[in-house]
Amino acid sequence: MKTNTKGKERLLLILAMLLALLATACSNNAGEAGSTNAPSGNDPSGNSQNADDPYADLPKKISISTFDRGQVSSDEGTYEDNRWVKWIREQSGIDVSIVPVPRNQAQDTLNVLIASNQAPDLLWEFDRSYIGKLVTQGVIQPIGDYIEKYSTSYKRYLEENPDLKAHLTFNGEMYAVASKRPVTSIANHAMWIRQDWLDEVGMEKPTTVEELIKVAQAFKEHYPDSTPIVGANAPDIYAALHGSMSFLWYLEDGKMKYGPTLDRYKDVIGLEKQLYELGLVDKEYFTDSNNQRSNQLWTTGQAGILLGQWGTGAVDILMRDLISNVPDAKPVPLEAVASKHGKFGTYQEASPFIYVAFNKDMKNPKAAVEYLDWIIDKGWFTLMNGEEGVHYEKLGEIAKRIDADKFTKEVLYANEYAVLRQENIKPEDLPLQAADDALSQRIAALNAESLQTVLKNPFKRDIPYQPNFEEINEIRSTFDTFIRETRATAVTQGDKYTGDWAIGEIRKEWERLGGAEAEAIAQKWYEENKASFN
Structure with a gap:
């Protein structure tokens, strides 16, 4: 009997030890699995609420x-x-x-x-x-x-x-x-002109591309040392005026076509070349990557037409510096001029x-x-x-x-x-937002007028956003560079290189890169998505 009692006591002791070990193991495993006992850097009590969030404990x-x-x-x-x-x-x-x-x-x-x-x-x-x-x-x-x-x-x-x-x-x-x-950001590119220069040469604001050229020529004749047209956004403004941006797709007779392959784009390059050859733009603007020369020509009163933005920010600085350097200067907004293809606004953002x-x-x-x-x-x-x-x-x-x-x-x-x-922000808010000094109020009033002027003519955007496919993106990487180089050659290298020559080269490169396939993909995308376009 005594022997049996001792055996039972040993058995009970072993069972108690096993139960204690099992309880400890369960507790540890529960902590690893994210139980309320697991530590957390985000909970001072030591209770974890983020075990399923891999970023919870990372540095912010x-x-x-x-x-x-x-x-x-x-x-x-x-x-x-x-x-x-x-x-x-x-x-x-x-x-x-x-x-x-x-x-x-x-x-x-x-x-x-x-x-x-x-x-x-x-x-x-x-x-x-x-x-x-x-x-x-x-x-x-x-x-x-x-x-x-x-x-x-x-x-x-x-x-x-x-x-x-x-x-x-x-x-x-x-x-x-x-x-x-806001509307102040949808409006982007804009045209400005020196009203005092217009008064000097006895001309009105131009309303067509042809009149713009004539005004610039009159400026050059009256101010021989001037550069009539400057501006960081000039090439894009030339393109917008013709409804053919180099990076947008357009809907032509129901077919998706890429902007720089259109007939209209040869007229964009033709205009750019004509202005260059007439000496109406800075000969070095292709290499003026930071726009320092362009800005200096405008702010020192050596330019009569600015192809830039509608206002605020950098343009405010340009206007402020011009008026400070040339107190008699009268910069005013210029409405987008019409080309032979119609009247389109300057670039506006989606x-x-x-x-x-x-x-x-x-x-x-x-x-x-x-x-x-x-x-x-x-x-x-x-x-x-x-x-x-x-x-x-x-x-x-x-x-x-x-x-x-x-x-x-x-x-x-x-x-x-x-x-x-x-x-x-609305146009009428701009003078209210500006400081009270006379120059700030003058620039704000010009900005408000410029904003309203820009919004008079809708920018030609045939589809609300651009298609995105691997084939198209691969083409763009090479094609954008080719367009810039072709533009520069056509504009600066003499009579041999015309707008017709440039569009021919651009189309050949487009075909070589797989443009036909890109157009087919874009067309399919358009047909599948057009019902959702506003």
Whole structure:
């Protein structure tokens, strides 16, 4: 009996030990599987609520590209390090690094960064076709799931603006975010003319391409040392006036055709060549990549016609410098002139503003979404207007600038960081927004007039957004370069090279690259999507 009792005691002891070990193992396994006992960096109690979120415990750190327009003064810092970058980090709670790319070489610079695996987490462009190229190349990733899972403010904004979704979708998936443009941003390119020069030569504002040439010739005769026509957007304005942009598809008799292959495009190059050979434009404008010569000619009073933007930002600076240097100058908006093909407006943007895409190699998409939510919710307003009481004062819903020079120096460059915005500015708001000094009010009034002038004539856009297919994107990479080189040859190399010669070369290259197949793909895309076009 005693022996049996001792055996039972040993058995019970062993069972108790096994039960204790089993309980410990279950506890440990539960922690690994994400039980309430698992540690978490986001929960001070040590309870995990994010085990199914691979980004929950990563540092909130991202990098983003921005356009370098040369607007950061030395005492403000650089595009990478200044008061606003510090403010962004403090207010958003995200460790943001800025990667500037030169505005006029943005895509080329981004391509180099991508090829060398140094591209930022967030890449952005105004050009939807460029985003399409990045989709085709596998550089960026779909983001619909990230927006659905992590976003609050932008998801709500997209629900309120559902028409944006089609522009952000490639191959059936959402690859970018964007906000809608206010009318002040839909209007883009514009024409300006010196009214005082018109008065000097006794002529009216031109209304046709032919009259524009005659006015420019009169300017040259009256001011022999002048360069009558300047402007960073001149080639695109020539194209818009003929309804044939070099990077857009058009619907010709129900058929999808690429802009630079149209008959109209030879007249674009013909006009550019004629102005060059008559000495009405700067002979060096093909190499003026940063527009320094063009800007200098305008601001020192040596040019009579500016083919640039409608106003605000860089144009404000050009007008301010011109009037300061030449007090008698009277720059005024010039309405788009008619070509033999009709009257088309200068270039206007489609509804989406900046397309922001996610690098496929980014480490923390959740932090990127949180950053974009902060921008669209409240960050954009300060980045556009500065600090209340320092740079602006509230006038109803308008942010009225206090000091124009202070705003230009300390705030204007920060606009580049506001990649998502909820602006709603009307032409009549511009003088209310401007500082009270006479020059600022004069420029604001000119801007308002210019905006209304630009919007008089709709820009020729046959389809709301461009098709995106691998075959088309591969062609564009080579074709865009060929067009630029052919244009330069036709314009600068004498009588042998005409608009007819240029369009012939362009069409041959288009065919060589597979243009016929691209047109067939574009046509199929159009037939499948046209019912959804507004």
